[in-house]
Amino acid sequence: MNFTIPETVLDLQNIRNELVRMEDSIIFKFIERSHFPTCPAVYDPNHELLTIPNFEGSFLDWALMHAEITQSQLRRFESPDETPFFPDHILDPILPSIHYPQVLAPYASEVNYNNKIKHTYIEKIIPLISKYQGDQEENFGSVTGCDIELLQSLSRRIHFGKFVAEAKYQSDIPLYTKLIKDKDINGIMENITNSAVEEKILERLILKAEVYGVDPANKEGERRITPEYLVKIYKEIVIPITKEVEVDYLLRRLEDE
Numbered sequence: 001m002n003f004t005i006p007e008t009v010l011d012l013q014n015i016r017n018e019l020v021r022m023e024d025s026i027i028f029k030f031i032e033r034s035h036f037p038t039c040p041a042v043y044d045p046n047h048e049l050l051t052i053p054n055f056e057g058s059f060l061d062w063a064l065m066h067a068e069i070t071q072s073q074l075r076r077f078e079s080p081d082e083t084p085f086f087p088d089h090i091l092d093p094i095l096p097s098i099h100y101p102q103v104l105a106p107y108a109s110e111v112n113y114n115n116k117i118k119h120t121y122i123e124k125i126i127p128l129i130s131k132y133q134g135d136q137e138e139n140f141g142s143v144t145g146c147d148i149e150l151l152q153s154l155s156r157r158i159h160f161g162k163f164v165a166e167a168k169y170q171s172d173i174p175l176y177t178k179l180i181k182d183k184d185i186n187g188i189m190e191n192i193t194n195s196a197v198e199e200k201i202l203e204r205l206i207l208k209a210e211v212y213g214v215d216p217a218n219k220e221g222e223r224r225i226t227p228e229y230l231v232k233i234y235k236e237i238v239i240p241i242t243k244e245v246e247v248d249y250l251l252r253r254l255e256d257e
């Protein structure tokens with residue numbers, strides 16, 4: 001899909017194809033992160049080994065914020081599929097603006113689930129995918145680099161829910177208008193849910209984890225990511241938060257009408 005061509009952005013099939021492609025990069029990033037232990041020091045706002053003068057927050061927060069500041073100057077957050085973790089700290093781009101056509105509602109950038117994504121990543125995903133529990137000081141930098149990449153990939157995937165929601169709204173405006181006016185959260189959730197698509201995603205993830213998760217040159221067939229964990233992460237975290245994004249986006253959809 002091409003963000004300068006609105007028709008391609010709101011085509012549900014294109015959006016789903018993009019979500020499928022994102023699975024690959026997310027799986028490979030999980031594999032990268034799984035080489036390291038949990039490293040709780042990186043997420044602890046008051047850790048003695050990782051205190052940063054004049055900064056309140058964890059080492060990961062500090063690194064992610066500075067990565068985003070640089071990326072904002074490279075125009076990353078002008079793109080409607082990118083959502084910053086530190087929206088109050090990013091800067092104007094140095095590169096000239098692209099002026100993407102507006103395909104989402106004007107409030108779309110305010111639908112920001114990154115705090116929840118970061119929290120869930122640290123609390124639930126890290127313990128699941130890490131090699132073992134504990135710190136390994138010499139890897140703090142690598143771990144932080146992996147975390148930034150993974151968090152940004154997960155954020156992009158989950159906030160794609162805004163495009164899905166807009167496409168679904170456009171496909172049945174009378175239905176969604178009624179549900180939104182009635183503030184019928186359960187009704188919206190029911191209508192945006194497609195269990196067959198979800199099942200397909202989970203089946204495909206099992207297959208991908210089986211193929212990508214084993215190094216073909218490794219005689220012992222050691223696993224780098226288990227299908228069970230991948231399915232658990234998608235089923236319990238990625239898909240549910242994507243649906244929350246969809247519902248939140250839709251609840252405000254009639255604001256300016």
Ligand SMILES: O=C(O)C(=O)C[C@]1(C(=O)O)C=C[C@@H](O)C=C1
Nearest residue numbers: 164192193194195197198239242
């Ligand atoms: O593909 C869709 O229709 C979506 O809404 C996306 C998604 C997902 O997160 O992958 C979420 C809800 C649906 O039940 C199916 C899949």
